[in-house]
Amino acid sequence: MRRILLATVAATSLILAGCGGSDSDGGGLDDVKVSSAKSPKVTVEKGFKVSKTITKVLKKGGGEEVATGDSIKISLAGVNGTTGKQFDSTYASGKPVTLTMAEGMLPGFTKGLVGQEIGSRILVAIPPKDGFGKEGQPAYNIKKGDTMVFLFDIVAKIPNEVTGTSKKLPSDLPQLKLDGDKHPSGFTETKTMDKKKSKESAHVVIQGEGDPVEAGQTLTVQYVGQLYPTGEVFDESWSKQPATFQIGGEGLIKCWNDLLVGQKVGSRVVVVCPPDKAYADSPPAGSTIPKGATLIFAVDLLDAS
Structure with missing residues (x-):
């Protein structure tokens, strides 16, 4: 900004x-x-x-x-x-x-x-x-x-959120849950989900119709982040205000830079980030994220400019 x-x-x-x-x-x-x-x-x-x-x-x-x-x-x-x-x-x-x-x-x-x-x-x-x-x-x-x-x-x-027909995540992932306002609030356990993930991945649950996100653009997003697979929700924007940041720049975890570029504006994307693509052994000071944690996010791509 x-x-x-x-x-x-x-x-x-x-x-x-x-x-x-x-x-x-x-x-x-x-x-x-x-x-x-x-x-x-x-x-x-x-x-x-x-x-x-x-x-x-x-x-x-x-x-x-x-x-x-x-x-x-x-x-x-x-x-x-x-x-x-x-x-x-x-x-x-x-x-x-x-x-x-x-x-x-x-x-x-x-x-x-x-x-x-x-x-x-x-x-x-x-x-x-x-x-x-x-x-x-x-x-x-x-x-x-x-x-x-x-x-x-x-x-x-x-817009404050993306809209459209949503679809379920693959069976090897926890499922996205919504709060009373139908905003993403975290992920819930399923019998078929993998307990661990070693590779980063992105999964579109609402497909937007905007232009693809380009590296260097300023993104405005809503998001919720949780310890994988169904641990603590450590951060979210829905109760505060949308987050704005430069995609592809320093200061973002690697998996966001890797996986959000190319996604279409207006999409809701679930991103899985293993430790080497997240914070590894250096989580942010003051956060509740432990060392070596795998993270999972739901991200609404509201705008890119």
Whole structure:
């Protein structure tokens, strides 16, 4: 995930800013200009400041409203109000980024985006208290007193789960169980399942119709992970928020990099990871995963970008 999307100050309550309006410190957003180019230029006069997050809708999308907890795809351009210089943009690459309206996100992002309609183009001005606070963000040359101005195109809302007709796993695996909301919650014992697995494997239980996942893409997924075959559930995302990460990069266990690349977006995939493709003798500090554990996951591939 891009660093600019991550909060470095404590999140405050997610209060929706009013659309349009102005701020007495900086004259509002009426004087900010946005070109009509495919990669739009955002022109902000030097010394622009606001004391609260404000939002101006340039084009109303007409789609579903963004809600707290939603994962959305956006295109963005960011300008430092103090210098008038652009410090970030996704438009040139043509690849929107994914972010989740939840704790950990910059408060100004959630204040500006929650309640807006999918398909909208908006401007959001974010003061330091709703941005990077007193620390600033040196990687983007944002200092402690700088207001940030963002242009957002809200491209799409990412579904919270995959849908489709499911099928049973092979008889040599434990069977997937669902909770009351029909979300995967773990795996149950069967008489025919293998007690041990020495090879990694992937099994599609709901076939998606999206594009195949490519190495280097950012994935958004829901998942549950359990000690194989029917041990403790050691991690899951369903009770929290979808996970976003780069596939094929460092930091993921080998079997996810090996087996999720090539799977179609919209699929639910069960992944079996023997120790040499998981954590071997070095499980994550603080986790309940023992050394030498085989793991089994159910992964919903919600989006790849």
